[in-house]
Amino acid sequence: MPVKKRLSVVLIAKNEASLLEECLQSVDWADEIILLDSGSSDGTQELARSLGAKVFANTDWQGFGKQRQLAQTHASGEYILMIDADERVSPELRQSIERCLQQPDEHTVYRLGRRNLFLGRFMRHSGWYPDRVNRLYKADKFRYNDDFVHESLNTGTAKIVDLDGDLLHLTCRDFFAFQRKQMNYAEAWAKQRYQQGKRCSYFAIISHTLGAFFKTWILRAGFLDGKQGLVLAGVNAQYTFNKYAALWAFSHQLQKSEPS
Known part of the structure; x- marks a missing residue:
């Protein structure tokens, strides 16, 4: 029987204490959680540690892409799941990820469908669903680009496979x-x-x-x-x-x- 690959959940954050607990609870089944903080003053780091995350800091902000690259270097898992503090992994998506980790293809990037919240409603159309994003991948084969904003994963010639289940994204709460x-x-x-x-x-x-x-x-x-x-x-x-x-x-x- 294949050995399940180790998973590192990785996120970057700044002043996300109000969102962090539900986020980390939705991925507390992972082998490790890595949080790279960029200078929080609201207790984000302390809260993350209390919830079992390994916390690092980098205040030399050079954009989202490079911050994600740096965050990934702290991960020890064979696979990376990159998320944000305003996202939650649904139970169905968790099951899909865990099945994938049993027999993953290291040349494949796994794509998640996001359900985006807008003014109290999880949108079903408007280009906001399923809003697929490349987030699960082999740690030593893929990384994010250098874009300052709207960064994306460099997938190269990798095969892209969609996973079942939703990544809940609290896009517009306020x-x-x-x-x-x-x-x-x-x-x-x-x-x-x-x-x-x-x-x-x-x-x-x-x-x-x-x-x-x-x-x-x-x-x-x-x-x-x-x-x-x-x-x-x-x-x-x-x-x-x-x-x-x-x-x-x-x-x-x-x-x-x-x-x-």
């Missing part, structure tokens, strides 16, 4: 906190694209914004998610507007600052 996070993401996205030499026109701001609303509400059947679907289509359009408007603004601010 609308205003969610909006602030969206604004921070938009700024980080625009800075990264600007540093890469990307630019956009005024027309691109408008076209991308309208396209985001149409894609969420119509193409991704957001209308089937009721009032939350309509609000989410507007939020996605607003987020897209902020991204491209910020990219447009960076180039114009630079031009204005240059001596004539």
